[in-house]
Amino acid sequence: MKAGHAAIRGVIVDLDGTMLDTVPDFHVAINRMRADFGLDAISHERIEQLVGKGSENLIRGVLAIDFDGAGVEQRISDAMAAYQRHYLAINGDHSALYDGVLAGLDAMKSMGLRMACVTNKPIAFAAPLLEKKGLASYFEVVYGGECLPRKKPDPMPLLQVCADFALPPGQVVAIGDSSNDAEAARAAGCFVLTVPYGYNHGQPVHEIESDGIVESLLQAATLISSHNHTAN
Structure with a gap:
């Protein structure tokens, strides 16, 4: 000013x-979502770099760790639904x-x-x-x-x-x-x-x-x- x-x-x-x-909340919800898809957990630090541009961008970035563009598109809808379910269950707890x-x-x-x-x-x-x-x-x-x-x-x-x-x-x-x-x-x-x-x-x-x-x-x-x- x-x-x-x-x-x-x-x-x-x-x-x-x-x-x-809020990264600790994201960390829990995202790794629960990844477990639903049979994927390994990812670190707090990796999630922190993806935060800030909205939930869909976040989940696309998380999926892109393991899948190419077509693979991300194939899974994004189910992944978003799983993430939202897990996030709402713990929102604010961590x-x-x-x-x-x-x-x-x-x-x-x-x-x-x-x-x-x-x-x-x-x-x-x-x-x-x-x-x-x-x-x-x-x-x-x-x-x-x-x-x-x-x-x-x-x-x-x-x-x-x-x-x-x-x-x-x-x-x-x-x-x-x-x-x-x-x-x-x-x-x-x-x-x-x-x-x-x-x-x-x-x-x-x-x-x-x-x-x-x-x-x-x-x-x-x-x-x-x-x-x-x-x-x-």
């Missing part, structure tokens, strides 16, 4: 890799909040910021997960990957939130852990802050063009507050 710009009035927060470490998430959200709420969660995770997974982890009440709006015709890195979900809040994109900041979040925010005209502890498809977060790297959502809230005190 830059001096002289308008005050921030809205915040759009990513879910996986930003508020919650995931954990990152440090500073609740304190950061509390600080943003106390500042009167409008708050939305935009994730590429299916809403059928995202909504109960937010409830289970005590996060749902912070957000006026939640969009999952299939809620709109296009998902991040397309700017559509972020622009929809701006419209929902009746705010220009220049008064909204997106907070995420990956290039998907940054590209969507840049295209929408929003500010973007990135956290260094998420997934980002195995690429260093420092390679993402953003308005700053924040160590936690609490630090993000502090930065927004400082910006707003000096904004025009």
Whole structure:
């Protein structure tokens, strides 16, 4: 965020890799799905590199470890059904909040910021997960990957939130852990802050063009507050 710009009035927060470490959930559900297909378990690290572009992309990547393109297409429907069944059975059981998430959200709420969660995770997974982890009440709006015709890195979900809040994109900041979040925010005209502890498809977060790297959502809230005190 830059001096002289308008005050921030809205915040759009990513879910996986930003508020919650959900790879342990993915790890359990994916390996149960692989066992259904007679495939060996894969590592936490391998799954982490595939997270962030939606469930279908994740499962395609998992199948591509063992099958060629035709083999993936032959199995994707059954694999998705198996994965969704296993994931819903354990959704949130193995995931954990990152440090500073609740304190950061509390600080943003106390500042009167409008708050939305935009994730590429299916809403059928995202909504109960937010409830289970005590996060749902912070957000006026939640969009999952299939809620709109296009998902991040397309700017559509972020622009929809701006419209929902009746705010220009220049008064909204997106907070995420990956290039998907940054590209969507840049295209929408929003500010973007990135956290260094998420997934980002195995690429260093420092390679993402953003308005700053924040160590936690609490630090993000502090930065927004400082910006707003000096904004025009």
